[in-house]
Amino acid sequence: MAELQRVAITGMGAICGLGNSLPEIWQNVLAGKSGISPIEQLDVSMLPVRFAGEVKNLTLDEACLPGKDQGKFDRFNILALHAAWEAFQNAGLEKGRPPYDPLRMGVILGVGMGGFPFIEKGRETFRERGARRVSPFFIPAVIPNMAAGLISIQLNLQGPNYSISSACASSGHAIGAAALEIMLGHQDLMITGGAESVLSHLPIAGFASMKALSTRNDEPTKASRPFDKDRDGFVMGEGSGVLILENYAKAKARGATILAEIVGQGATSDAHHITAPHPEGIGALACLKLALANAQLAPEAIDYINAHGTSTPLGDIGETKAIKQAFGDHAYKLAVSSTKSMTGHLLGAAGGLETIFCAMALKTGMIPPTINLENQDPQCDLDYTPLKPVKRDPQYALNNSFGFGGTNSVLILKKGA
DSSP, rough: OOOOOEEEEEEEEETTTBBBBBHHHHHHTTTOOOOOEOOOOOTTOOSOOOOOOOSSSSOOOOOSSSHHTTTTTTHHHHHHHHHHHHHHHHTTOBTBBBBSSSSGEEEEOOOOOOOHHHHHHHHHHHHHHHHGGOTTHHHHHOOOOOHHHHHHHHHOSSSSSEEEETTTTTTHHHHHHHHHHTTTSSOOEEEEEEEEESSSSSHHHHHHHHHHHHTTTTOOGTTTTTTBTTOOBBOOOOOOOOEEEEEEHHHHHHHHHEEEEEEEEEEEESSSOSOOOOOOHHHHHHHHHHHHHTTOOGGGGGOOEEEEOOOOOOHHHHHHHHHHHHHHHGGSEEEEEOHHHHHOOOOOGGGHHHHHHHHHHHHHHHHHOEEEEEEEEBTTSSSBBBBEEOOOOOSEEEEEEETTTTEEEEEEEEOOO
16 A cells, blocks of 8 residues: 555635634634624524624635626635635645646535525525526525535636535545545645535524524623533534645645644544434544544644534533543643634534634644633533633644534644644
């Protein structure tokens, strides 16, 4: 078997309720700022939950996609293009000047739910004005793979081009699949991560009917409170986190900055319930062990975990149990945090954004906080970096992403060199 190739992260881009660029977002993360606010993009008067991690003042550089075309696509596509364009430039790349053969560059994105807002608007048009008035761009606008397709088209990436949909683990699985393309020597560069934007009536109503969402309409900035005894559900968010992955040796040869490396991954299933996590975290535990084995690392090598930590009563306890079983005594020495306390839960895009936060923790030596952790649940007894960031200089970081259907993803990153 051919020797596996190292996988470097050379570019990153992000957009979420905390800001419209990665530098702005990371500054707000370290400031412990909440990106949760009242929803402005739709009428929420009939909804039981009226706040989210909403992106404000969304604009897309016309160099990435002409303005006349931007309205043809659902919002998740624009968010994906926005983050991909930032990541592309952050990696020192230029449109029209590919560093490698276009057939050896591709895109794999995670998208959990696709174009719900555009679907709802299309249904209204059909009901009120008839079938002939439904836009010919309707189908391309909403299908989950179109974000990857648009990135591929705009940047002339002729390698693999597809999306992965595995609920809230979508981006984690997409990053793992993209890393594997490079590890196996099939590709030299992959754009990966995820995008999601489902702040529309049906998704909010559906999650609310499941009793999955926090209902703190009177204090939205306090609503996302992972591992806190008073948590009452997750907060929906929207946004995108996109990474440029490259063959490590080839990236070094072109003079790229190595922001971090992806060194391990795991994917498992709880095989337990359609929405509830296994109460003992069995599937998550297996995924953690698999990722450590894949990275050929002892548990003690991990310094930081960006937890799935959605702020749900069952999920936070199950994840804590899995971490304690996987890491033993070292679990209490780990720095853990849930950045969802600030961003809300980006669903299919969560793993993309949070993998970026892992890379930033490695790059800056700063562990982001879990805000709103004011009354820690006794069953959640690890160091969740409450309220304020901590200087720690981690060498290895791990990201957990778990989704409905019992699907699990774990990624392990190494500090760049």
